[in-house]
Amino acid sequence: MVCKINPSLNYIITEIKSKIDILTVVEESNLHLSKRGRNYMGLCPFHNEKTASFSVNPQKNIFKCFGCGISGDQINLYARLHDIDNGQAIYQLSQRIGLTGKRLTKQQKVVISEQQEDRKLEKKFEKEYTQLFNYLCNLQNSMKAKAKKYKEMNHLEKDSLLIHYYHEKAYHEYLLDGLLAGLLEEIDFDQQIDFFELANGVVDNWKNLLKNQKLKGFENVELISY
Numbered sequence: 001m002v003c004k005i006n007p008s009l010n011y012i013i014t015e016i017k018s019k020i021d022i023l024t025v026v027e028e029s030n031l032h033l034s035k036r037g038r039n040y041m042g043l044c045p046f047h048n049e050k051t052a053s054f055s056v057n058p059q060k061n062i063f064k065c066f067g068c069g070i071s072g073d074q075i076n077l078y079a080r081l082h083d084i085d086n087g088q089a090i091y092q093l094s095q096r097i098g099l100t101g102k103r104l105t106k107q108q109k110v111v112i113s114e115q116q117e118d119r120k121l122e123k124k125f126e127k128e129y130t131q132l133f134n135y136l137c138n139l140q141n142s143m144k145a146k147a148k149k150y151k152e153m154n155h156l157e158k159d160s161l162l163i164h165y166y167h168e169k170a171y172h173e174y175l176l177d178g179l180l181a182g183l184l185e186e187i188d189f190d191q192q193i194d195f196f197e198l199a200n201g202v203v204d205n206w207k208n209l210l211k212n213q214k215l216k217g218f219e220n221v222e223l224i225s226y
């Protein structure tokens with residue numbers, strides 16, 4: 001059975017996130033964070049550590065501890081810092097922005113619907129983005145394994161598939177670096193879109209190429225799974 005979030009609650013959560021950012025929650029706490037690039041780093045308040053591994057991303061309104069693995073958004077952080085559950089955190093924060101006890105208007109219901117559709121599109125993009133990265137990784141690893149099977153250079157040069165790959169190798173590595181930067185949120189969304197479109201074209205070309213080749217040695221490699 002699929003659990004569905006009540007639209008009213010969904011709207012309240014969205015309003016909280018839009019009006020109370022994660023840095024506000026941090027500033028109201030005893031957390032001491034230092035800015036490092038786009039993120040803020042400091043000692044994790046949820047476990048003992050000597051090296052800072054607690055990271056806050058203000059652009060995404062998320063936090064993560066790379067030591068103990070705890071992560072979440074500003075509501076989760078508020079709840080943990082005040083030792084309450086998420087439901088209590090939502091109630092307290094909704095009171096702060098004056099939403100408690102109010103019914104949804106038609107306009108608010110439209111906003112909820114649009115936000116749900118946006119989340120679906122975002123999840124679809126993230127899935128396809130990851131698939132492109134994995135495809136190019138698999139292709140790279142498979143070509144390296146294939147090249148190792150040749151004992152002499154003149155034998156390798158007779159493999160048109162490998163020659164084609166090595167002609168594009170530098171560009172493939174450039175795309176992999178860009179896609180990885182997107183997965184790690186080191187580049188902005190517009191740059192992620194650029195790398196997505198470039199990688200998508202390369203993957204489509206390789207799908208067609210691999211379908212038209214006699215792929216001896218590729219029988220057990222899932223290169224055309226995307």
